[in-house]
Amino acid sequence: MSETELSPEDEAPESELDDDDRLKHEFVRSVLDAVELGDDEEARSKVEPLHPADIADLVELTPAELRPALAAAIADFIDGDVLSEMNDWVRDELIAALEPHQLADIAAELDTDDAVAIIEDLGEEEQRAVLRALDPDDRAAIEEALSYPEESAGRLMQRELIAVPEYWTVGDVIDYLRTQDDLTTDFWEIFVVDPAHHPVGTCHLSWILRTPRVVSISDVMKREQTLIPVDMDQEEVALRFQKYALISAAVIDASGRLVGMITVDDVVHIISEEAGEDALLLSGAGDGDINEPIRDSYKARVRWLVANLFTAMVASGIIAIFDTAIQQMVALAILMPIVASIGGNAGTQTMAIAVRALATNQLTQSNTMRTIRREVTVALLNGATIALLLGVGAALIFGNVALGVVIASAMVVNVFVAGLAGVLVPVGLERLKQDPAVASSVFVTMVTDSMGFFAFLGLAVASGLVG
Amino acid sequence: MSETELSPEDEAPESELDDDDRLKHEFVRSVLDAVELGDDEEARSKVEPLHPADIADLVELTPAELRPALAAAIADFIDGDVLSEMNDWVRDELIAALEPHQLADIAAELDTDDAVAIIEDLGEEEQRAVLRALDPDDRAAIEEALSYPEESAGRLMQRELIAVPEYWTVGDVIDYLRTQDDLTTDFWEIFVVDPAHHPVGTCHLSWILRTPRVVSISDVMKREQTLIPVDMDQEEVALRFQKYALISAAVIDASGRLVGMITVDDVVHIISEEAGEDALLLSGAGDGDINEPIRDSYKARVRWLVANLFTAMVASGIIAIFDTAIQQMVALAILMPIVASIGGNAGTQTMAIAVRALATNQLTQSNTMRTIRREVTVALLNGATIALLLGVGAALIFGNVALGVVIASAMVVNVFVAGLAGVLVPVGLERLKQDPAVASSVFVTMVTDSMGFFAFLGLAVASGLVG
Numbered sequence: 001m002s003e004t005e006l007s008p009e010d011e012a013p014e015s016e017l018d019d020d021d022r023l024k025h026e027f028v029r030s031v032l033d034a035v036e037l038g039d040d041e042e043a044r045s046k047v048e049p050l051h052p053a054d055i056a057d058l059v060e061l062t063p064a065e066l067r068p069a070l071a072a073a074i075a076d077f078i079d080g081d082v083l084s085e086m087n088d089w090v091r092d093e094l095i096a097a098l099e100p101h102q103l104a105d106i107a108a109e110l111d112t113d114d115a116v117a118i119i120e121d122l123g124e125e126e127q128r129a130v131l132r133a134l135d136p137d138d139r140a141a142i143e144e145a146l147s148y149p150e151e152s153a154g155r156l157m158q159r160e161l162i163a164v165p166e167y168w169t170v171g172d173v174i175d176y177l178r179t180q181d182d183l184t185t186d187f188w189e190i191f192v193v194d195p196a197h198h199p200v201g202t203c204h205l206s207w208i209l210r211t212p213r214v215v216s217i218s219d220v221m222k223r224e225q226t227l228i229p230v231d232m233d234q235e236e237v238a239l240r241f242q243k244y245a246l247i248s249a250a251v252i253d254a255s256g257r258l259v260g261m262i263t264v265d266d267v268v269h270i271i272s273e274e275a276g277e278d279a280l281l282l283s284g285a286g287d288g289d290i291n292e293p294i295r296d297s298y299k300a301r302v303r304w305l306v307a308n309l310f311t312a313m314v315a316s317g318i319i320a321i322f323d324t325a326i327q328q329m330v331a332l333a334i335l336m337p338i339v340a341s342i343g344g345n346a347g348t349q350t351m352a353i354a355v356r357a358l359a360t361n362q363l364t365q366s367n368t369m370r371t372i373r374r375e376v377t378v379a380l381l382n383g384a385t386i387a388l389l390l391g392v393g394a395a396l397i398f399g400n401v402a403l404g405v406v407i408a409s410a411m412v413v414n415v416f417v418a419g420l421a422g423v424l425v426p427v428g429l430e431r432l433k434q435d436p437a438v439a440s441s442v443f444v445t446m447v448t449d450s451m452g453f454f455a456f457l458g459l460a461v462a463s464g465l466v467g
Numbered sequence: 468m469s470e471t472e473l474s475p476e477d478e479a480p481e482s483e484l485d486d487d488d489r490l491k492h493e494f495v496r497s498v499l500d501a502v503e504l505g506d507d508e509e510a511r512s513k514v515e516p517l518h519p520a521d522i523a524d525l526v527e528l529t530p531a532e533l534r535p536a537l538a539a540a541i542a543d544f545i546d547g548d549v550l551s552e553m554n555d556w557v558r559d560e561l562i563a564a565l566e567p568h569q570l571a572d573i574a575a576e577l578d579t580d581d582a583v584a585i586i587e588d589l590g591e592e593e594q595r596a597v598l599r600a601l602d603p604d605d606r607a608a609i610e611e612a613l614s615y616p617e618e619s620a621g622r623l624m625q626r627e628l629i630a631v632p633e634y635w636t637v638g639d640v641i642d643y644l645r646t647q648d649d650l651t652t653d654f655w656e657i658f659v660v661d662p663a664h665h666p667v668g669t670c671h672l673s674w675i676l677r678t679p680r681v682v683s684i685s686d687v688m689k690r691e692q693t694l695i696p697v698d699m700d701q702e703e704v705a706l707r708f709q710k711y712a713l714i715s716a717a718v719i720d721a722s723g724r725l726v727g728m729i730t731v732d733d734v735v736h737i738i739s740e741e742a743g744e745d746a747l748l749l750s751g752a753g754d755g756d757i758n759e760p761i762r763d764s765y766k767a768r769v770r771w772l773v774a775n776l777f778t779a780m781v782a783s784g785i786i787a788i789f790d791t792a793i794q795q796m797v798a799l800a801i802l803m804p805i806v807a808s809i810g811g812n813a814g815t816q817t818m819a820i821a822v823r824a825l826a827t828n829q830l831t832q833s834n835t836m837r838t839i840r841r842e843v844t845v846a847l848l849n850g851a852t853i854a855l856l857l858g859v860g861a862a863l864i865f866g867n868v869a870l871g872v873v874i875a876s877a878m879v880v881n882v883f884v885a886g887l888a889g890v891l892v893p894v895g896l897e898r899l900k901q902d903p904a905v906a907s908s909v910f911v912t913m914v915t916d917s918m919g920f921f922a923f924l925g926l927a928v929a930s931g932l933v934g
Contacts, residue, residue, distance in 0.1 A: 290841065309857060312808045
């Protein structure tokens with residue numbers, strides 16, 4: 001049986017995949033052992049039955065220093081399908097090791113979108129070498145795709161699509177599809193166009209199959225369709241696919257002519273990446289993953305930590321104002337991180353909700369005020385609960401009721417401010433056309449840290465607890 | 468022109484959508500004004516041209532207290548398509564306001580998967596009332612779907628699919644599709660089954676359309692196909708769709724018989740939710756969104772803040788050990804939050820990367836050791852950089868070189884520990900079959916806070932900086 005038939009009861013015990021569709025460690029080990037022993041035949045026989053997505057995973061799971069040997073051993077299995085499934089960093093590294101003519105062979109067999117995905121990351125000189133090695137039609141198509149901005153619909157789309165004139169019948173369409181040999185076989189709808197190649201309607205294949213031959217295609221097609229401008233950002237393309245549950249969509253140029261098609265399988269990766277990206281961006285880890293070169297990870301992350309060093313110094317500056325108070329009552333130094341820390345957590349909660357709501361277009365001008373009121377209400381409830389616990393605890397442990405009252409009050413203030421900042425900062429950044437996921441954390445943390453120390457130490461002095 | 472034709476240059480100025488496909492505030496306002504004035508006709512005429520996804524958005528953007536009036540005004544536009552696009556919380560609230568027979572009318576017109584999505588959230592009594600109002604076929608299909616675990620493939624699949632015997636020709640299939648009136652029209656592939664209804668192959672519609680009538684379907688179909696067990700968790704279904712770039716897939720029961728079909732449009736929402744969920748879970752905001760009832764948000768978040776209160780108290784306990792040192796040198800109290808805070812940020816960065824890599828099956832047993840080495844290396848580079856800046860800064864500001872050396876050393880230690888904990892905690896939780904996104908933050912923060920204070924204050928004492 002094939003490895004892609006994955007029903008549990010049929011699964012052979014020797015399957016290379018575990019329950020979560022991940023390559024088993026023993027399997028990866030056995031392939032790499034064969035490669036290290038120079039037994040390419042053995043490695044090839046193990047890899048051959050794998051799905052392209054699993055071959056891509058295998059390369060990713062191989063230590064970087066062994067990848068060239070593995071790639072050499074299984075070179076002819078590493079085709080375009082495998083490369084387009086591969087992690088960007090790993091692919092770039094692998095591609096750098098291939099000759100331009102090998103790359104051209106791979107690119108020629110792919111749809112434009114996959115070929116572009118591979119070629120766009122090359123250096124300029126390599127790009128030219130690969131393009132030269134392609135035949136003129138492929139080269140023209142890929143060069144045009146490369147002329148669109150990165151991460152735009154133009155880069156994502158494939159040129160291979162089926163477009164038919166309005167006056168054809170269902171029978172005409174079927175005959176055309178049966179007789180033309182050089183058409184793509186990967187399509188889920190056909191586009192109906194006018195003589196100027198403007199899309200006038202779309203037709204799911206199931207509608208064609210369920211309709212008698214004599215019916216005109218214009219009676220089967222749906223006129224309303226979601227058109228994607230060729231320069232639209234891929235993130236918006238993904239949101240549009242998601243919102244309207246699209247399987248594929250026509251891409252049009254500035255004059256409204258049909259120039260390509262985007263299918264959902266190209267978009268699914270983007271949906272997942274964009275949605276998962278926010279967790280990384282909020283944490284200040286950039287857009288990296290575990291395959292990113294260490295140098296790039298270092299650069300992305302240290303920038304963030306330096307920014308946090310400055311916000312932490314602002315908070316320290318506030319503590320420094322109260323140094324005599326701390327010297328008088330060291331309990332203040334012991335307790336002050338609690339107020340700052342809980343405030344930071346409360347702010348992060350609200351911020352994560354707000355950033356997600358902005359990213360999914362749930363939070364718009366129409367419900368901003370309502371969302372602020374909502375988050376402030378939750379913050380006050382949370383603040384009151386934690387304040388009660390902490391106030392009573394501090395009063396008991398330090399035998400000082402006034403200290404308990406001060407820390408409880410500071411807690412309510414800080415969690416309230418955290419809730420407010422947690423919505424206002426991302427919403428404000430969005431209004432300023434900044435990505436709220438990238439910068440919100442620094443601001444919110446600065447607010448909650450500083451306010452935590454200021455409210456607690458300030459109230460301690462103002463209330464006459466110390467001073 | 469229709470509102471779903473969204474090419475930028477064609478977009479009429481009076482379009483209800485902004486550049487990001489969100490309903491414009493003025494449009495929402497104008498509909499709600501009409502509702503509030505009791506002018507249902509006006510409201511209906513504005514809502515009628517909207518796409519179901521936009522009607523769902525409109526209801527979400529309407530303040531909760533106005534939703535019943537809006538729903539009453541546009542009742543007949545709120546069909547199954549609109550409900551299945553709607554935010555869960557908002558839908559539940561709206562459904563609670565509908566009569567069982569209204570719900571049954573809506574459920575009857577939907578594919579099983581969408582009907583189940585609406586019915587599964589009802590209370591038991593309402594569920595029974597709706598089921599009673601359905602006709603027996605629909606009822607049986609929905610009852611069977613409800614018998615599968617929540618969030619499983621069985622809940623997600625639709626029963627409406629096309630299955631044909633192996634011995635048919637392409638012509639037989641087309642004639643069958645043309646003559647049977649009660650078949651679904653939403654399908655992208657047909658399944659070929661043996662007499663016991665086990666799937667033996669799958670056939671994209673494009674392959675059928677490109678093949679002459681006389682060819683046997685078994686010569687067109689692909690035998691390798693990805694089968695989904697009916698009890699598979701929806702998150703795994705989503706990962707499988709993503710990994711193998713599926714448009715639709717057959718669902719089989721425990722005996723391998725074809726029982727349903729899942730299409731990618733049902734999975735796209737899950738991919739996005741699961742990927743976006745991690746940011747929320749890591750922040751301790753639960754699985755909420757801005758539409759979650761305040762009571763639920765409070766419960767989800769306060770639990771987390773209480774947990775953080777305990778970890779913050781552990782950190783405070785460590786500070787308390789060094790109270791005499793702080794009294795001797797208040798600069799320690801001023802600087803100690805910096806060490807804890809930067810450590811926390813570094814830990815969060817690594818943790819976000821590790822959690823994402825686990826969620827996307829990038830991090831497996833095969834590369835765990837390598838990933839740990841990688842993260843520790845990045846942590847040491849980051850720690851050294853920040854330590855240098857902070858050490859020199861502290862030495863200059865406080866005019867105390869020894870203090871600079873102590874805080875720099877503590878910084879390196881804490882960022883190193885943060886990097887280690889940032890990988891080990893999520894990987895450990897995953898090994899223990901816990902969701903790393905849910906619990907990692909608490910542990911990592913506790914480690915970096917406690918270690919930050921301990922390393923800094925401990926080194927200050929051990930080095931003789933304070934006595």
